[in-house]
Amino acid sequence: MYKGKHAREFAHRTALRLAGVAAAAILASGLGIAASGTAMADPAGVGVVQNPAGEAGYFANDNGQTRFRDVRAQLNVTNQLKFLSGVTQNPGAAGVELCDPNSGYAAQLGVEWVPTSPTTGSFQVKYGLGSLGNAADPCIQNGLVTNPTPQQLLSNFTINAGDHLQFEIYYSPTGRHHTITLNVCDTTQDVCRQAQQHVSAKNFYEAGIGVVTQQVGLTAPALNGLVSFTNCSFNYYSSTTNFNRIFVPAHWNLKRSDFVNSSSQVVMSSNGSLDGGGHAFNMFEGSTSA
Secondary structure (H helix, E strand, O other): OOOHHHHHHHHHHHHHHHHHHHHHHHHHHHOOOOOOOOOOOOOOOOEEEEEOOEEEEEEEEOOOOOOEEEEEEEEEOOHHHOOOOOOOOOOEEEEEEEEOOOOOEEEEEEEEEEEOOOOOEEEEEEEEEEEOOOOOOHHHHOOOOOOOOOEEEEEEEEEOOOOEEEEEEEEEOOOOOOEEEEEEEEOOOOEEEEEEEEOOOOOOOEEEEEEEEOOOOOEEEEEEEEEEEEEEEEEEOOOOOOOOOOOOOOOOEEEEEEEEOOOOOEEEEOOOOOOOOOOOEEEEEEEOOO
């Protein structure tokens, strides 16, 4: 049984999840993907970086005092997530990540379209724990964890377009038993799965929510609706308050990451759609005909 500090932490996190479920229905119905990706303005202080691949969405990085221990987001699966990068056989996913840019170690959880032919396939939820390799910032530049091979977390049933998915990655650095816990629920079909892995001590200096791919074959501009993220949040080690949002500039630096082509034209972006509270945003992409 949970006792003392562990009981309080368990109760606190359980209450947050229940609140998130209730809020999901409101946000899922209230935030739709616009027909076109007209540029909007992010909250003040959000910087923008451009990547040819890696992560498109929003990420927060260390400002000298923050290490992340929790990331959460929800989405409704869309048909547009099939071949989301415009490359038929290229793996890509939409979800959440905790990462250490110094070592390249990342924990990733998301939904991916796995093709069995140019026109058929299935949606699968997978998680990956491992190294992204070297780069100026591997967390946002190096795509998906591929070694060890990502594992399927939701299985034995069919995930359909329209299904509502909830994602959470939680790192517990308590005592000698450091663990990474990955939670996912398909609330449409009332199915939840968890995975937990004991790890050596980690320093997750970055957290991200968005779309990850290793190769982009899209045509600019990013005007087509791709997917909406809701109930987004990051949290950090010493927090005693639930930051149920991703925009907390007093504790970390929030940035937007866009995919660009070889001509520096934006081909996948949120187009500045993060709401003022930092709870939700839309993702847009260019033509997938390339």
